[in-house]
Amino acid sequence: MDAMYIARKGRARHQQDQITVERHFRINIFYVAIDKQLHELNSRFSDRALELLTLTSVLEPKNGYKNFDCDQICTLVEKFYPSDFTSQEMVHLRYQLQHFIREAQNDGKLRNMSNLQDLCQYLAETGKLDVYFLFDRLIRLVLTLPVSTATSERAFSAMKLMKTRLRNKMDDKFLADSLVIYIEREISKSFSLDAIIDDFKSVKDRRVLFDL
Template sequence: MRGEWNGLKALFLLDCPYAYYVHCFAHRLQLALVAASREVSSVHQFFSNLTFIINVIKSSPKRHNELQANKATEIEDLLSSGQLETGRGVNQIGTLKRAGDTRWSSHLQSINNLLNMFDATISVLERIMVDKSCTSNQRGDADVALNLMISYEFVFIAHLMKELLGITDVLCQALQKKSQDIVNAVKLVSTTKSLIQNLREERWESFLEEVNLFCQKHDILVPQMDAMYIARRGRAHHQQDQITVERHFRIDIFYIAIDKQSHELDNRFSDRALELLTFTSMLEPKDGFKNLERDQIYTLVEKFYPSNFTSQELIHLGYQLQHFICEVQNDDKLRNMSTLQELCQYLAETGKSDVYFLFDRLIRLVLTLPVSTATTERAFSAMKIMKTRLRSKMEDKFFADSLVIYIEREIAKSFSLETIIDDFKSVKDRRVLFDL
């Protein structure tokens, strides 16, 4: 939809050349980052293998109970040896979790849980392999899952994705909030990009050491980094370039996976979009409009909204800002506001939108940036649940009514059955009155 040449974005630009595309902050960015990482074939195989391993364990309640029992035994041994400390809320047993495309942070949680329960999971798989009560398919799946888990490449990618998704998780969680703080959003985007770049340029050695320590702890064979890497044997082996193991893991996986995520962040949060958000953050009424500066407002209008303000209006906008700032100093209600929505509503209710009409126009332009709520995406997610999971066939009117109730279920809880019955009864009485 956002296509610059022939998509929805192009249609907007055709009618309004000064329209600016800013990616909806409510979009589940982490899932987009996971999708970008999966463009690397090794990472794609990792997530497929991760799902397969978890399915092997969680396909039976018996295996799930064995997994938790093994983890509990492991925790008891570590506590008795003094390697773990006791405390409220620590040393939770946990379980394995499947990564879901519609659950926030589920990929990160899935990887964290598997690494946390690594030994317990291996013990369950080893038990399945020798359990005569299991079918040959189940024993075969357990054998394959075990071989995947104890491979160095699986552990390497698991730690890499844990690191990358952990860096971006703070930003992803913040962008899911219904009310988005533009100032903090800009800062989080910048810090996320910086941390990912720092991981690429300065943390290879420390990251590799962390992976190797994990492998040594769990008796996983660590390959010689200066040895020749062989991805496939036979005819395919002769068709590829001769590279070392270190080059494969460092260049083909580590660097490329990080570059894919950096590229995705740059596409969704371009420098121009961040500049626009930085300027608009000055309009935030927090702390008595302490960031409101007339010169910066001029730059915002001249650079991003030249077609919405004439040169004469730009001059008058400066005078209006002077009067508005003076009024803020003497108005406790204005000083205590925290969002642009509250400010815009206040100006409309008090009639000050007619007095500061140019300032009000600028605020309304800023409020059109799709960075405030996740309402649209939540509506689409709810529509998928209502249409495909709860009902197979539904008329449009009934579907729309059900969807409204489901999306606004917090409001719907405030209605009692008696009030709904009384409302319908009053409608019926009115119809009888009109008929008479």
């Protein structure tokens, strides 16, 4: 790796910098690849999404709740979940968080939790969700975040498949109905053709019988 790097034959005569093989792989290849990946990640997530993920990370119980911060958790609730908590509940949430972190530091099982899923399950099994019901509600809202994000991504991916150049004049209602069938195709497979015909017939009387 300490040897001098020599470019390929087509570029060797234009090479002016005398660099080592290690510097070539580190600067010209590794750093460039990392910069491209960071640029792609920064372009993929908006500032609001990054702020949401950053504030959500303070809820993680790893390392004995090292990142647990009551102020940032309350900021998370005020900015992203204002319709799920009343102003009075936001005040009580801060007190619940302060009592919870004190109990977690003295409770061995709570202190050794590794993720939010285990914490939510532990609160339900021990009945502590009745005490920390606002904190439990926030955890459940955060846990549903990946599911809602994945559903949105699936919807946009399905839209590209359904609304092609040949189907560009498809109206919004027909597109929405088609997307529901495509996205929830596992559920739609449970519907029989006879049941669909019966429901269609029950809407209103038809001149033609829909019999197979």
